[in-house]
Structures are given as structure tokens and as C-alpha cells.
Amino acid sequence: MDAYQSVGIRRRLRRFFRRDGRALIFAMDHGFEHGPTDFEEHWEHVNPRIILRKVVRAGIDGVMMLPGIARIAGDEVKPNVGLMIKLTSKTNLRPKDEQLLQSQLGFVEDAVKLGADAIAATVYWGSPQEDVMMRQFAEIASYAHDLGFPVVQFAYPRGPYINEKYGRKEDYRVVMYGARAAAESGADMIKTYWTGSKETFAKVVDAAAGVPVLLSGGAKTENPVDFLKLVWDVIEAGGSGAVVGRNIFQRENPEPFIKALLRVIHRNEDPEEAAKAEGLL
Ligand SMILES: O=C(COP(=O)(O)O)[C@@H](O)[C@H](O)[C@H](O)COP(=O)(O)O
Secondary structure, eight states, X not given: OOOHHHHHHHHHHTTTSOTTSOEEEEEOOHHHHTOGGGGGGGGGGGXXXXXXXXXXXXXXXXXXXXXXXXXXXXXXXXXXXEEEEEOEEOOTTSOGGGGGOOEEOSOHHHHHHTTOSEEEEEEEETOTTXXXXXXXXXXXXXXXXXXXXXXXXXXXXXXHHHHHHHSSTTOHHHHHHHHHHHHHTTOSEEEEOOOSSHHHHHHHHHHTTTSOEEEEOOSOOSSHHHXXXXXXXXXXXXXXXXXXXXXXXXXXXXXXXHHHHHHHHHHOOOHHHHHHHTTOO
């Protein structure tokens, strides 16, 4: 028989992943991590209730946020949508050198009280502060797993040695290293960078050894089809979906865009066809 916790972890993961094992998750930690200027393109979306209402109505599978936003607007997240609470962050106001650390701003108990289905934390693999984030992750994961909660790692290679040796943090060799480190440190879901091609992203998926790997969205593409094509490539590479922020809330009308993304992720629809079906072309 399974331990109670294993049952809880599996059950909660199903709040994000459909039967196809894929998910589209809305990311909304930008007000803290990038600053409210991220919302200036469509300022009404700075109001978490307004944007959450839209993404939930469009059929999103899950949402990710910091504890305070869950407190302010978590009731917009209907019971059929997975709620992921992230317990680490940093502001962009810190001195540059100290931006290679994510600090803990909440505890597993807070996420549980807020009704989370999964708990997330970032590790900047390769940072001079990697040790601090590894410990943070280990403590969060150990406690969350004990209580039957899945743990998501934002596995982001980042640091001076990476730049020196590989030139860019999106080099597939470091992204797959981060994904592997996330899997080996006990993550149940991994969010990471796009490596630039299907072939290299497939290696990241392989390196994660069965732990689902989701794309971390990135900056908004002017042409929505370009982002749909990127997500198509992630799925073709064996990725399990995407965690998307700016490409959703920086669009004037996020709902048809989310619906098109869902078509690509869950119905394997060609990106242009999906865009046409939702009136984006
Ligand atoms: O991980 C984050 C920040 O990463 P960053 O330091 O900007 O590379 C989050 O703020 C977002 O959740 C993540 O970037 C996903 O949102 P988008 O990139 O799709 O906006």
C-alpha cells in the first residue's frame, strides 16, 4: 500500500495535469519579482482579481502566485484550477550581485492554509548562493512531501561561472544540468528556460528522468503565433506544458490566446490553426 503522502502528492498533481499529462499554468509573481511596471502594457491586469477572472474563465489548468496574492485574490481560483504557491522570491530592486539569491518569504504552513495544491521554490543553479537555495528547497520539499504536497522547482541556471564557461544561461548543457539537479533534489515538477530548439529541449526532458518539465514563458512575443509555435516545440520535445505570465497578462485580450494555447497543448493542434480557431489571425 502507498503511504498516505504519496496518495496526496499524486492527487494534487492531477489538479494541474490533465489525463494527457500536460498543463498550462498562469504565472503571476511579476509584481514582486519584476515590479508592477510589467503590468503597464495593460494596467488593469495589475489587479489580480481582473486577470485571474479572465484566465480562469478561459480554462487555464493552474495558477502560480506568491502567498500575499493568494490571500488577496485566491478566491478567484475556482476549485477545478490547481493553485501553486511559491515560497521564494527576490525583487529587482536589490543590488545586482545579490539578485542571484531567492529568499524565502513564506512557509509550507502558509501555503497549506491558503489552500495550495502545490508548493514552489526557485533554485539558481550555479549561483554563488546556490547552497542557500538548495537548503531552502530541501527544507520546503521535505516538509511539503511529509504533508502530501507536490513540490515544483523553478530550476534556473544562473551565475558568473555559467556566463564564463557557456556564454549564456539558456545553453542546453546548463539547462539540462539544472533540470537534472532539480530531479535529483526531489522536485515533482520542473519549470525551466527554453534552450532554442526541440532537439536540445528533448535532452532537458530526458535529463529530468521522468519528472515533468514545463517551459518558463519568457518575454511577450509581438506575434502571438510565435509563442504558440514555441509551446508546440516544447510539447514535441516531450515537455509537459508551460508556465506563462507576460505572454498572457501583457495581451489586451488574454482569453482567446489562452484558449489557443490550450488547443496546442492538449489537442496537438497546429499553432496557426489554433490561432485561427480563436480569432487571433
Ligand atoms: O521565474 C520568474 C522570473 O524569471 P526571470 O528572473 O525573469 O527570468 C517568474 O517571475 C515568472 O513566473 C516566469 O518568468 C514566468 O513568467 P513569464 O516569463 O512567462 O512572464
